[in-house]
Amino acid sequence: MKKCLTIATVTIMYIVMTGSCRSSIKEAPGSSDFNYQVDRFEDIRVLKYQLPDFNSLSLKEKEFIYYLSEAALCGRDIQWDQNFKYNLLVRKTIEGILSTYKGDKNSEEYKTFITYAKVVFFANGIHHHYSNDKFIPGFSSEYFASLVNGSDDSSLPLAEGEKKSGLIEKLTPILFDNKLYAKKVNGSDSEDIITSSAVNFYEGVTKKEVTDYYASLGDPSDPTPVSWGLNTKVVKQGGKVTEIPYHSGGMYGPAIDKIVYWLDKARQVAMSEAQAKALGLLIEYYKTGNLKTWDEYNVLWAGDTEDPVDYINGFIETYNDPLGMKANWESIVEYRDIEATKRTAIITANAQWFEDNSPVNPAYRKEKVTGIAASVINVAMLGGDSYPASPLGVNLPNADWIREKAGSKSVSLANITNAIDIASQGSGMLEEFAYDQQEIDRAKKYASLASALHTDFHECIGHASGKLAKGTDPNALQNYGSALEEARADLFALYYLLDKKIVSLGLVPSEEVGKAEYDNFIRNGLLTQIVRIKPGKNIEQAHMRDRAAIAHWVYEKGKDENVIELVKRDNKTFIKINDYQKLRKLFGTLLSEIQRIKSEGDYEAGKALIENYGVKIDPALHNEMLERYSRLNLAPYTGFVNPVLTPVTDGNGTITDIKVDYCSDYLGQMMEYGKKYAFLPVIN
Numbered sequence: 001m002k003k004c005l006t007i008a009t010v011t012i013m014y015i016v017m018t019g020s021c022r023s024s025i026k027e028a029p030g031s032s033d034f035n036y037q038v039d040r041f042e043d044i045r046v047l048k049y050q051l052p053d054f055n056s057l058s059l060k061e062k063e064f065i066y067y068l069s070e071a072a073l074c075g076r077d078i079q080w081d082q083n084f085k086y087n088l089l090v091r092k093t094i095e096g097i098l099s100t101y102k103g104d105k106n107s108e109e110y111k112t113f114i115t116y117a118k119v120v121f122f123a124n125g126i127h128h129h130y131s132n133d134k135f136i137p138g139f140s141s142e143y144f145a146s147l148v149n150g151s152d153d154s155s156l157p158l159a160e161g162e163k164k165s166g167l168i169e170k171l172t173p174i175l176f177d178n179k180l181y182a183k184k185v186n187g188s189d190s191e192d193i194i195t196s197s198a199v200n201f202y203e204g205v206t207k208k209e210v211t212d213y214y215a216s217l218g219d220p221s222d223p224t225p226v227s228w229g230l231n232t233k234v235v236k237q238g239g240k241v242t243e244i245p246y247h248s249g250g251m252y253g254p255a256i257d258k259i260v261y262w263l264d265k266a267r268q269v270a271m272s273e274a275q276a277k278a279l280g281l282l283i284e285y286y287k288t289g290n291l292k293t294w295d296e297y298n299v300l301w302a303g304d305t306e307d308p309v310d311y312i313n314g315f316i317e318t319y320n321d322p323l324g325m326k327a328n329w330e331s332i333v334e335y336r337d338i339e340a341t342k343r344t345a346i347i348t349a350n351a352q353w354f355e356d357n358s359p360v361n362p363a364y365r366k367e368k369v370t371g372i373a374a375s376v377i378n379v380a381m382l383g384g385d386s387y388p389a390s391p392l393g394v395n396l397p398n399a400d401w402i403r404e405k406a407g408s409k410s411v412s413l414a415n416i417t418n419a420i421d422i423a424s425q426g427s428g429m430l431e432e433f434a435y436d437q438q439e440i441d442r443a444k445k446y447a448s449l450a451s452a453l454h455t456d457f458h459e460c461i462g463h464a465s466g467k468l469a470k471g472t473d474p475n476a477l478q479n480y481g482s483a484l485e486e487a488r489a490d491l492f493a494l495y496y497l498l499d500k501k502i503v504s505l506g507l508v509p510s511e512e513v514g515k516a517e518y519d520n521f522i523r524n525g526l527l528t529q530i531v532r533i534k535p536g537k538n539i540e541q542a543h544m545r546d547r548a549a550i551a552h553w554v555y556e557k558g559k560d561e562n563v564i565e566l567v568k569r570d571n572k573t574f575i576k577i578n579d580y581q582k583l584r585k586l587f588g589t590l591l592s593e594i595q596r597i598k599s600e601g602d603y604e605a606g607k608a609l610i611e612n613y614g615v616k617i618d619p620a621l622h623n624e625m626l627e628r629y630s631r632l633n634l635a636p637y638t639g640f641v642n643p644v645l646t647p648v649t650d651g652n653g654t655i656t657d658i659k660v661d662y663c664s665d666y667l668g669q670m671m672e673y674g675k676k677y678a679f680l681p682v683i684n
């Protein structure tokens, strides 16, 4: 629950990036003629990212990165199957058609099929990666049947003795019935959030059965509880609710074995003994599925902050579970950006000061903020849940007691942010939505630094701050937990971005940086972020709910004093901040209240806050935003193709170097991965 998605900040990025790119990020050699954008379809653009200074890494570091990268790619099928039970069946059918279809490939209908294939690949399944809605194909079910019939049997995922007609019959309702499996994750409390969500974490069980089952496990007074249900699917067997765990020999075993194979190779060239030991525990966890081992691993992993190459690998984020317990598989391989890490080191060194001076009730502050390691890194490979839509910053591990005891690691993904920055310059977003020239100038000058600092504070300190009251269930906020947690981290950042302290620490030249971030945050939260939502829909995604809730709450609470003004000009709506200091105070008040809600596990108050301020959209404003945005012709979501890493060997098969190639063919990479990293049966 500690991850900030690229897509969530893209609107910010468009605004930010009209100026120069982030000063702390070094330009990679030759990046001026590096063509970042490789594809553009529907609401998505796909970029490639560079690996700065990769060639100056040592051979051992490169080799380590290579093995971890293979492990990162081997879990792809898991992520697909977790998202929805029939995703692999759909994907393999699409792959079969793409590779062997004999009919007309220049027709308009075939083009709509290609677009469908691209959005499904991007989402790792048939539900939109962000809105969670099922994609409705732009072609007919009859055309789909003709595509299958025009492709080779051997390329299609036909079951033993099955004919193409059988496959078509199976897939037609899955793809075309818009009531069936309509939502991957249903966050609306008006229905049973388990039975109405298509995500493959539960089957044949109701929300009540699941919550009763987990309530019966564990000891509520255990100060070091395992992350119950993190790596299992819940089903009913013989009328009894039970879990099927993911591990070697169990569910997803064939893919897990491949991950283990590469992790073991990585372990042998690890950067340090501590890192090798942690990898050993991770391997053991994958073999057994034992959550105690997972915790032991995380304690070691969180404590290992010195190594120049690091990784994330496992069942980690729980956004796709309506109950926030079960995690999607993901991996990121990363190496340190040494220059930019100096900035986060200043923030980390002052973590205790920020904690002690926060507006939060002292009872809910941490007496001792331990081991918040923050670094700026470059990504070498994205996998599973982080591919192709990548986060911009990550703070792990997620278990509260481990974070309190062993600390947490926080990273900002420099080369990913840099790719977005450069690809987004001159989008026109700022000119369209900013209130006046002063705001535009301030954004051009400072928004890039402001946004980087917001991410640093959010990740390094925001998520790591605060503590629970004794006896509070960490899952008490249930389906509102993710949005409230993100809001807490955002508010921590916002509060300090206008503090004199960060000027005195030399992090910013003046308070103009904080003002630029306030402009940007409120503009995004009240206005522009809704361009990513279809007319008539509510806000569902946790980060978006967080931003909407904060912006609407401070707008309403500051109304009497006209802190934020909604201005109409030429039938266009703008926001104008009249008093930045008062706005900062409101951020502080809300931070204190959300920390109280989390610390006390006040579900009703958390629910009211999110439902009243973070979910609904004014339809007239929504139409206006969509209309203005559509004229800019921008893609609201961004994702990435990975570089291709290839070992160079001598005559004896010893690795002498790792070669980097940049892929510019999005569909090609998807097809390549489909061949190379397909380890699971279509139904698991």
Ligand code: ZN
Binding pocket: 001, 002, 003, 004, 458, 463, 486, 489
């Ligand atoms: Zn976050």
